[in-house]
Amino acid sequence: MAIGSRAFAVLAALVTLSLAAPVYAGGNQDGPTYYRDVLPIMQAHCQGCHRPSGQNLTGLIAPMSFMDYQETRPWARAIASKVQAREMPPWFASAPKGVFSNERGLTDDEIDTLASWVEAGAPGGDRADAPPARDWTNGTNDGWMHGTPDFVVKMPRPYLVEDDVYDLNISFYTRLSEADLPEDVWVRGTELWVGDNRITHHMCVWVYPPDEQVRADGSRVEDGAAVEGEGATSDVDGSIRLSCAAQGSESGMLPDGYGIPIEKGSLIGFHMHYYKEPGPGTAVTSQAEIGFFVSREPAQFAVRTEEIFNRGFQIPPNHPRFRVGSSRVLEH
Incomplete structure (x- = not known):
């Protein structure tokens, strides 16, 4: 037609x-x-x-x-x-x-x-x-949020979370080498990678200065060790909690003039909380790491993170709104 x-x-x-x-x-x-x-x-x-x-x-x-x-x-x-x-x-x-x-x-x-x-x-x-796309890696290709870290520290070795594991708190320790940290520095920020996120509930990273590596029970924090238990990283006087990663949290950089002091020869403690469904074939190998961003100038103010927590409560059965709290007096 x-x-x-x-x-x-x-x-x-x-x-x-x-x-x-x-x-x-x-x-x-x-x-x-x-x-x-x-x-x-x-x-x-x-x-x-x-x-x-x-x-x-x-x-x-x-x-x-x-x-x-x-x-x-x-x-x-x-x-x-x-x-x-x-x-x-x-x-x-x-x-x-x-x-x-x-x-x-x-x-x-x-x-x-x-x-x-x-x-x-x-x-x-x-x-x-559409607005221009945001570059969340600052132009890098390796996935770090804040650009390429000055140095990166990993858990001492990959860890196998066995088939029968359901809920596990475990801490790993590794010493900062001369190549990692040849001198004392001020850290302006950190970024945590948890390893395998399928089995990770959260992770926290601590620093133990060379002269602060003895726990409350008298035992020492040893390089390369793996210690089970929830409080294995936090029961050392003088230890410094750097950062934690969990659902809804993210890494951050400190304002100008603020920093966290880290001495050469310090130990880094990785506290990992793993959880998964146990059973044959469910084992997973994971290795967390932390990236450090070093300040180019000495900090005017030292930053220290302290905890306020309550691990001793029990929720009564069928209670509709059981309130749990804790408090602490801050002194200077």
């Missing part, structure tokens, strides 16, 4: 219009779209944790990535639900509201934007509206 010249002209015009129009990924385009409205919120508040597994403590911080529309769209309803309940971004300080330099949270307008986006069908919108 022949097509008349007028019909052909109309058809050609329609084809031209369809090619020139922006490509949208479904949904109502009158409201918020991913590229214009949602992606800036993701970059500012979510991608710090929700990124590919090699760039977020091997996946420990967040189990899924929100770096682009294809990754984010399947989680749209869950995102709206969590932000409306103010469960995400995670922030655990309770009321009354204080003032924190690193506080996480969304504004009411940002929450409304995400909720409206989901109600409209979570449309992608026009890619031309």
Whole structure:
């Protein structure tokens, strides 16, 4: 069948219009779209944790990535639900509201934007509206969040979490070599990689100065040792807790002028909490590591982390809201 010249002209015009129009990924385009409205919120508040597994403590911080529309769209309803309940971004300080330099949270307008986006069908919108992608590795290719560390220390050796293990607290110790640390330094930040995130609940790293390597029971912290028990890393006077990694936590850098003193010859203690379903064939080998970022100038203020904890409580059966607390008087 022949097509008349007028019909052909109309058809050609329609084809031209369809090619020139922006490509949208479904949904109502009158409201918020991913590229214009949602992606800036993701970059500012979510991608710090929700990124590919090699760039977020091997996946420990967040189990899924929100770096682009294809990754984010399947989680749209869950995102709206969590932000409306103010469960995400995670922030655990309770009321009354204080003032924190690193506080996480969304504004009411940002929450409304995400909720409206989901109600409209979570449309992608026009890619031309997207802000520039954020480079979360500072241009490096090895996955470190804050750039390439000045030096990296690993657990003494890979550790096999056996088939029959269900819940295990264990600490590993390794001495800083002359190559790692030829002189005393001020550390301005650390970054922890947990090893295999499938079996890691959390990890903490401690420093034991050369003259502070004796536990409360008189035993010494030995290079290369592996010691089971929850308090194996923290029962040494003079030890310094560097950092911990767990669900919802992330590495951080100290402000200018602040630092953690580390002496050459110190021991590094890796406290690992492993958990998994026991059974034949479930054994996993894992090796955690920590990257150190050294200050180029002496710090004006020494930073020390102290713990406030309560390990001696029991929750009564069927209690609806059992409150557990602890306190400590800070002295200077």
